[in-house]
Amino acid sequence: MMNTSRRAFFKTFLSAGAALAVSGTVGQTRQADASTQGQIKGVCLFVPTLGKATDFVDLMNKNARGDWTVHPLTGSLTDNYFTTRSLYEDAKGTANTFVGVVDPATFAIVHEAIVDCSGCFHYITYEDRNRVTFSVQL
């Protein structure tokens, strides 16, 4: 069972993460309207220290119905860099939402992986010092 703060996080996270057509500033995208539910074809990266895969899938489908795929980043940071690159490149042709919830070390690597694939972020937020959420343009 997820705690309340995590539920609150997902509410914000998903509405901002599903800002499909927004190309405004980083600050503005968090207020962007979510796309119509059901249109989401999303990819979510997460580190297992922040939750279980089943929790992520359940909550995503509960808050923003769609076709969600979650990818736990379970390997070394080196693995995570290459995995993220690969997932992001794949998502470019197959998904419309690419989001994540990770720890600061993983975020440092994921950020560079996405930038190295010419990706741009809708937003990056430190929910607290140990937890970063982000949404990437596709």
Add this chain to the structure above:
Amino acid sequence: MSNFIALPKGVTEEDFTKAIKEYRALLGEDRVRTDPASLQSYMKIMIPESSELHKPSAAMYPRTVKEIQAIVAIANKYKTPLWTVSTGKNMGYGSAAPATPGQIVLDLKTMKKIIHVDEELGYCLVEPGVTYYDLQQYFKKHKMNLWVDVPAPSSMASPVGNTMDRGVGYSPYGEHFLFSCGMELVLANGDVIRTGTGGVQNSTSWQSYKWGYGPYVDGIFTQSNYGILTKLGVWLMKGPPPGGYFPFLMKFPKVEMLADIIKTFMPLRLAQIIPNACVVVNAGWEAAGHFTYDKNGKGINRETFYKGKGSLPPKVFQEIMDKYSVGAWNFYAALYGSPEQVALNWKYVSGAFKAKFGKNVEIITEKEAKDDPIFEYRRQLMMGGSTLQEFGLYNWRGGGGSMWFAPVAAARPSECDKQMRLATEILNKYGFDYVSEFIVGWRDMHHIIDLLYDRTQPDEMAKAYKCFDELLKVFTKNGWGTYRTNTAFMEKVSHSYGPEMRKIHYTLKRALDPNNILAPGKSGINLDIPL
């Protein structure tokens, strides 16, 4: 309201619009970006300043030397400064963000050619966007037994960027600038020059003989803003034969042992029995590696052990050391050569440490380490492999704040010990932990301290800035120079080397780039700021 998120200093909106139009006519719309989303990644800094102070006005992605020549012509015409990055992985030193707001990031990651790899003599010639990983893949594909020395972010950083910032690695070729040979640069006036013997028509030794003829100029293009490097020669190490690479770790239980550790290995280092840029890593750094590697899926970091304010008390440090079985100091080095040479040298090395420390040293080789991820990360680094494990440090305190304080020490035991004590005292005074490693150069130590703090907390940001400032002042007063620094402190570090040095840096800048268009502020060289 401006159409741009920032403008270069002294450039009007109208002129900048014209400049962007000309840049786009040259490169096309896609390779000249001014939209906020495209520029966001260049504003992801880890230093304790607002990203507003480092906000770029645009980013450009040239592919050829000719395009760069045309870019500098436009830059001179409109006085639009260019902040050059290769792959932009200078994390903890300012990342890819410009030193001052409004500069255009000239991102060379789109120049990705491995122009030549010479297996016979062990060198390569590469463009700025080539990463260490790209080279490793090239060696693998072409079945070349070559090693390239890497810095910690080896999977994504570039030899050009790291060498130009005088970064270091961990193999016998660890001092990167020393093992570079031949540069090609575009100057601010559009000239293209090749250093060393590169200017000789049909030169056959551009990557094999460093000095050329007359004044040797390569050094003035490193940590500087006098040219845009477009090609670099890098010397590569021949991989030793099977059984000829022997990495090892020695763990020591007490902080006070640092001087004796250095006293024991420096003669072996000078005799080239230990030939590589070995490292002495403190407990904090070593433990942080485990913070990403909890096999039970449980989030562990500094907070797991200590929820109080301020720096970690020594007893908590001890608890972390015990839990992860790390030493107060952890010495990683390697032996290279034929298996026979390695076996003989190991007798000298292990014998010297056992004689000095007896039961107070724990010796770990690959056999004992098994699948230990931290040993593996060091093993990779000392053989030019791919790893990003070092970034586990960012989970130590969380919050995304990191600055490398990087003074140099002469490799004398008492001097290193004094630096360690002073740094610990100052960091602890501000509530931060001493998290460090000493990278052993030829006769110096790069004392690399990661000032980790929470960027989401304004009070921690302010403290981190003050702490770094005090570290710099105190170390300078003691005669210790800083070898490399982040964009927030470049001006201050520049002053620490004295007015005469600043004067010559400025004289060169006026001669080579009178319009101040190349990376103003890099290493404190900015014609907009008086001497």
